[in-house]
Amino acid sequence: MAKDLSQGVSIVGGTPAEGVCTSNSSAVPPITTVIEPSRGWVPLKLSQLWEYREVLYFLVWRDIKVRYRQTLIGVTWAIIQPFMTMVVFSVFFGRLAKMPSDGTPYPLFVLAALVPWTFFANGLTLSANSLVHSSHLITKVYFPRLLVPLARVLTGLPDLALSFLVLLGMIWWYGLLQSRPALVWLPALALLGFVTALGVGLWLSALNVQYRDVQHAVPFVVQLWLFATPIAYPSSLLPGAWRTVYGFNPMVGVVEGFRWTLLGSGSAPGPMVAASALAALVILVTGAFFFRRVERTFADVV
């Protein structure tokens, strides 16, 4: 009886799905992706970073948008940090400890160093924690992981620009604002600071995925590094030959370079900056390769 019913009430023929499925044939040969286990050191695949540039753009854009949301004084925070540090340093090191400052007013001397330093320190801290904080992305969607720490360092650029304007204002207020040929080096020095922050950030962020010790070590490392860099004091305290060796701390070149280009203090720190650039490049390249090498385990461990 049931059979009769189903045969008697014939509604519509088969679904159209089968016919449509085969209709789409693309003329362009599709891109082929091969997924294989990688061993040892792997290439950086910088072309892939370019391919994913829009993702980088949106990651930076997101961080900048979110950064000062739901804060009372917003972007002022970008200025307060170096400015207040300058005030404290000026009182204790400049006024009380009578720290030498290569013949420039001590507050200017400190702020010119603190502007690139703050960019570096924030970039380093943010990028070191970037992978751990992006675990929700790393375990759910594919994109070159290098973009994560890179985006975090780039996020600091508007803050750097803003605090740089404050620095220029201070220099003007002291009546020392003048055009110098050395100023052409400024973008290169900023780039050096960026490379250093990114290089160290790559090392630390990759290590942080496996060993959360990094998270606890970062504030401490930043603090030690601050005192190992001539911010409160001039590098001229060191005997001449040692200054170049000192320059292997990449931030030494950045800080002294900033002072020299903006304030004209001291002599051109050529060898020092060269040493810094070399050190920064080594950190960046090794950091990038190390990052790529351990990248394959991120999603499993984070």
Place this chain on the structure above:
Amino acid sequence: MTDIAVRVDNLGKRYRIGIRRGADPPMLGEVISNLAATPFTKLMGVARRFWTRHTNGARPVPPDPNDLWAIRHLSFEVPRGQILGIIGPNGAGKSTLLKILSRITEPTEGRVEIRGRVGSLLEVGTGFHPELTGRENIYLSAALLGMRKAEIDRNMDEIVAFAEIEKFADTPVKHYSSGMYVRLAFSVAAHLEPEILIVDEVLAVGDAAFQRKCLNKMEDVKQHGRTILFVSHSMQPIARLCERAILISGGAIVKDGPAVDVASAYLATSLRTNAEQAWLHPNTAPGDHVARLRRLRVHDESGNTTETIDIRQPIGIEMTYDVLDSDHLLWPHLIFYNGTGLCLFTTFELAPEWRGRPRPAGRYISTAWIPGNHLAAGAVLVDAGLRSAPPPRVHFFERHAAAFHIVDTPEDNSARGDWVGDLPGVVRPLLAWNTTWQKQVEPEDG
């Protein structure tokens, strides 16, 4: 022409699992001493691993008891335009497979070749940030899922409209209701246009209406000839959308074939009761001195025992019992439940030759036929009982003695028609419909 979109060859993924023993929560002292010892034991471990890697790296590594192969020796191919369902119990390796295919994690061995642009949806709202507005999140999420900015700009209004959040497009999503959030997330996903789409259980979230929207969208995608790899726990969408399915269990492919068959095989193994149950010993079989139940089985029209039955086919429930004491008025009956435990109906034997007639001792086989196009798709459990009166007595009653699955197919005629979405209800009769038509509607006056 067989155009292969995805080729998986001998794929394997090993995880290293840490040994953690002891079910009891450790005492505080133990926690502190462990905390104090941890840095040393961990550092020693790192040093040891470093040492072994650099001293005998060339030697083959012996199998480690801490190693766990989430999947191993997995090989299959997906032709372009096919929708492949991937099913299996929890921990079978489905998610690991999807993560490898989406390039989130690397395989330990083997190779995958994917031809075409891949988009993968492993969660709802990839990359959403609570502080950003709906519109901002569309940019972020779509970019992460592989859309170009120009494409996002072009589709923006459509995405907002599809999600039905026009009024809140510029409100931070942290103020959204969960429904709005899910709609927005799905809308972004729905506007992706990859050649190969990898979807993981996205349908598991959201309400029935949302799931229906998802299924319809998937059906839409299917019509555009795209390749889809679709993982789900729920068999209904798999059986409905996919031509083919693979069943993964313990990290290996257990069954590969037409989706309906694989889904039924999976359901059959996940049911604890079988389509047939027999009691071999006359003394231990359920019953008393009057009658004992010897066998209960579910079979198809041609008498073959089967666990899964096409919704359009009649189902036979055969009850074999021995009457040991003559001259009782016996009433065999069956009670049916669906997978949620809801009682569907009860049926008493209506064989005219035995109605109201005392039965002589001997073996009886009573079969009840459930017509095709009668019950809704899903699991059905059967109780078998035998009563007599007067006085009212129960000779045996065997709860959930047998079970079977009714499976739904999108082909041919069923009460589903051409609808592919959710079909609620416990019965699914094929009704006679009558639709009249007239070209012009007369204006009703007065």
